Amino acid sequence: MSVGVNISVCSSYPSFALSSSSTDFFTPSSSFYVDRKILQPVSGRLRCKSYEKRRTEPILAVKESSRVPELDSSSEPVQVFDGSTRLYISYTCPFAQRAWIARNYKGLQNKIELVPIDLKNRPVWYKEKVYEANKVPALEHNNKVMGESLDLIKYIDTNFEGPSLTPDGLEKQAVADELLAYTDSFSKAVRSSLNGTDSNAADATFDYMEQALSKFSEGPFFLGQFSLVDVAYAPFIERFRLILRDVLNVDITSARPNLALWIQEMNKMEAYTETHQDPKELVERYKRRVQAEARL
């Protein structure tokens, strides 16, 4: 199914305030708001696009039919350390999505069981018996539970069979390390444009992405071939693209052909598209959160 997103026109964007809940990637550690001034053009690129053009463009395919239901506070505990390998995720968490994509790409659907958790109504046993940090993602493997999405995608890549996500050669490995180390700065930069503290930051960070995507010409991905770097960025670029487009009328692919191609090619990969959230739901959830915070 291809789903379009409701786009607000430039003149009718709302003002926002966001929470500091840790259950969603949109929320930084402090409150932030979106104000009219950050709709101003940044390097001529953060500008209002034609509503007609964007309205008709399909954004992402979403596959939800085969998803297992989330476990919540009423669910029986899983039999931790019974020899199964389990990946605990939330369907809405971009960090968890990284590990989920890696598991799919390596063809480990039958080796790593997906255990979705309802973060808003978490089972108490999750913290007590599974993962003390009480976050997702977490991977249960060989009588251990580990977390941290960037560590997990590397772990899954090196400890399981399937196509490699690790680049060949020292040069690519160095670039991979640099880009993986930049993921938090990337998110912070986009948020600082959303909160109005630095209206140029999102544009600059997407320029950095565009440049990074031009380094290796043998393929459309960050290191040419598909790798850990694509897995690490995909959930965040997916979300920021939708939010910036809906909330600020910014098209991150405008004048960025490498990024446009990357998104197009990523959206052909089932390992990734299986993990998509419905874009409309994603944006609506974001707006609901913002409205709730504005009432506080």
Ligand SMILES: N[C@@H](CCC(=O)N[C@@H](CS)C(=O)NCC(=O)O)C(=O)O
């Ligand atoms: N640095 C962690 C972040 C994980 C994270 O913050 N996950 C959120 C969901 S998107 C979570 O579990 N929040 C629950 C909580 O903090 O209580 C990673 O990369 O895995």
